Amino acid sequence: MKYAYLKYPWGSEWCGMMLFCGKRNILLDSAVEEAFFPFLYDELKKHDLTVSDIDIIANTHSHGDHIGMNEKIVRFSGAEVLSFQHGLQDSSVIDGGDWRLEAIHTPGHSADSISFLELESGVFFSGDTFEGRGTRYAGVALYNDPAALLQTIEKVRCFYLDGRIKKMYLSHAYHETGGIIDGADVPSYLDLCRDTVLAYDRFIRSLPEDIDISEAGTLLRKEFFICEEVMNPRAAESTVRAHLRLKAAL
């Protein structure tokens, strides 16, 4: 089983993808459209492949920076597309002959988030599910359902404790990770993800009731500072809204 972790440079960030090669070739996520040429061609060439050799694209979720090349790849290769919207369910297994990927439903960042676990190697690709302290794109961790995310964190911890996850690969350079979490560091990274959600929740609850959402987003970024400049200063508002929805529901 051969696999490669691809990182397409994107502003001050990058978008991660995962390629598993063999009898069938699968690309997990497809970054943004402009990654198609020359980036994808060059990366595939390193494995003696071209775009027409891609048999399957499986997406971790439907955000634009994860599905951007889907259409172009399908046009060139006729690849099958799999995702939560395209038939994947929790525990679905995609069998590529030389690799087998289990889809694990991991909601929190988005309701349709899926992570992929390669069953022989324990390689685990979790998309945007586990953002730690966030990226230079948003300056905070992004998710739309903090309660679902906390459950997902414990679900994946069980997979780790069962010895099934050996190495985690992430979709972006979440603060201080570089995108890869080695096996022994998985529990502490999951703790960091959990503690970040809980700390955001305490902070957002402490803000005045009538605070403006965009001001709350700015305050959240300042409180949990990871960098000076972010690519999308308004992105933090979606995490604020998610905590306000939770607060209203309880």
Ligand SMILES: [Zn+2]
């Ligand atoms: Zn996303």
